[in-house]
Amino acid sequence: MLQDLLDLFRKVYDVQGLVQWGGLIGLVLIVFAETGLLIGFFLPGDSLLVTAGIFCTDKNPTGQPLLDFFWVNVCVTAAAIVGDTVGYYIGAKTGPKIFTRENSLFFNRKHILKTKAFYERHGGKTIIIARFMPIVRTFAPVVAGVGQMEYKQFIRYNVFGGIFWVFSMTGLGYVLASNFPAITKHIDKLIILIIFLSLLPGIIGWLRSRGKTVDPATGELKNDGQSAS
Numbered sequence: 001m002l003q004d005l006l007d008l009f010r011k012v013y014d015v016q017g018l019v020q021w022g023g024l025i026g027l028v029l030i031v032f033a034e035t036g037l038l039i040g041f042f043l044p045g046d047s048l049l050v051t052a053g054i055f056c057t058d059k060n061p062t063g064q065p066l067l068d069f070f071w072v073n074v075c076v077t078a079a080a081i082v083g084d085t086v087g088y089y090i091g092a093k094t095g096p097k098i099f100t101r102e103n104s105l106f107f108n109r110k111h112i113l114k115t116k117a118f119y120e121r122h123g124g125k126t127i128i129i130a131r132f133m134p135i136v137r138t139f140a141p142v143v144a145g146v147g148q149m150e151y152k153q154f155i156r157y158n159v160f161g162g163i164f165w166v167f168s169m170t171g172l173g174y175v176l177a178s179n180f181p182a183i184t185k186h187i188d189k190l191i192i193l194i195i196f197l198s199l200l201p202g203i204i205g206w207l208r209s210r211g212k213t214v215d216p217a218t219g220e221l222k223n224d225g226q227s228a229s
Contacts (some may be wrong), residue, residue, distance in 0.1 A: 009197035018030065018044075018048065019048065019051050019052055019055055019067075020055075020066075020067050023067070024068075024071060024072060024075055027048065027049075027052055027070070027072065027075070027076050027102040028075050028076060028078075029075075029079075030043050030048060031045060031048070031049075031076050031079040031080050031083065032079040032080075033083070034083070034084040034137070035045060035079075035080050035083030035084050035087060035137060035138065035141070036082065036083030036085070036086035036087050036134060037079055037083075037086070037087075037138075038087075038090070038107055038139070038142065039107070040137045040138055040140065041134070041139065041174075043113060043137075043167070044134075044191075045134065045137070045169075045198070046132070046134070046169055046194055047171050047191045047194040049076065049165075049166060049169030049173070050169050050170070050172055050173035050176075050190070050191075051174060051187060051190075051191060052072050052076070052170055052173065053069070053072075053170035053171060053173025053176075053177070054173040054176065054177040054183065054187060054190075055065065055067045055172070055173075055176040055180075056068065056069040056072060056154055056170070056173070056219065057174055057177040057178050057183060057184075058173050058179075062103065063164075069170065069174060071151075073166055073167055073170055074168055076166050076170070077163050078166070079092060079160050080131075080162035080166055080209060081159055083141075083161040084127065084140075084141040084158045084162065084218075085141070085155070085158065086141075086155055087139075087140075087141030087142045087145065087159075088141040088142070088144055088145040088149075088151070089145060090096060090142050090145060091142035091143060091144060091145025091146040092146070093145075093148075094145075094150065095141075095146060096146055098112060098142065098146060099112060099113060099116065099146075105184035109154070111138075111139055112134055112139045112142065112143065115135075115136050115139035115140055115142075115143050116143050118130075118136060118140075119140060119143045119144065119147065122173075124144075124153055124154070124157050125157070126140050126143075126144070127140055127141065127144060127154065127157035127158055127161050128157050128160060128161035128164070128209075131161045131164070131165035132165060139158040141154070141158070142156060155192065172201060176190075193225075194226075199211075
């Protein structure tokens with residue numbers, strides 16, 4: 001069982017292989033799953049998009065780009081927006097009981113409780129900010145649905161955040177590969193760097209919250225040994 005999980009982890013984080021094997025359809029499905037399905041929180045969205053941008057500069061034997069930059073951005077942006085919309089409706093239909101859902105292989109209650117606390121600090125802007133934060137971007141639209149954010153407000157944040165996230169990530173890869181062609185030979189190192197940078201806010205948050213726990217009733221951080229206000 002453990003070996004099967006390790007093999008799955010290696011395949012999921014073989015970002016270069018995923019882009020080569022799945023192409024545009026694979027990109028769309030992965031981004032939709034990461035943003036719209038609770039089980040997709042572990043998928044490598046940021047590094048996947050940067051790698052896709054790099055592949056848009058690479059040519060196949062016929063001289064055509066491996067991926068078309070325009071269609072990658074249009075299709076993947078649509079997947080990101082639809083994914084967040086699905087997450088919002090999951091939250092709206094499930095309601096507050098999702099905060100007490102039992103843990104399972106693909107669901108950890110602390111993720112959604114921490115996202116709830118993040119949402120309460122940043123409000124509707126969470127939908128945009130969360131696009132650049134692994135795990136949080138999966139659960140942010142769900143929390144917005146539970147909190148009954150007005151849909152007109154949600155869709156504005158959703159559309160802007162989806163466009164900004166996708167174009168900034170693919171654009172970064174495209175610009176890097178266009179100006180430094182040798183980077184295509186070191187995609188693996190770039191992916192490691194991107195994964196680290198995308199996880200850095202979470203690492204900083206964890207360091208700041210050491211000695212605190214998440215109140216399961218409110219989702220708020222509290223010091224150990226103290227009751228939440």
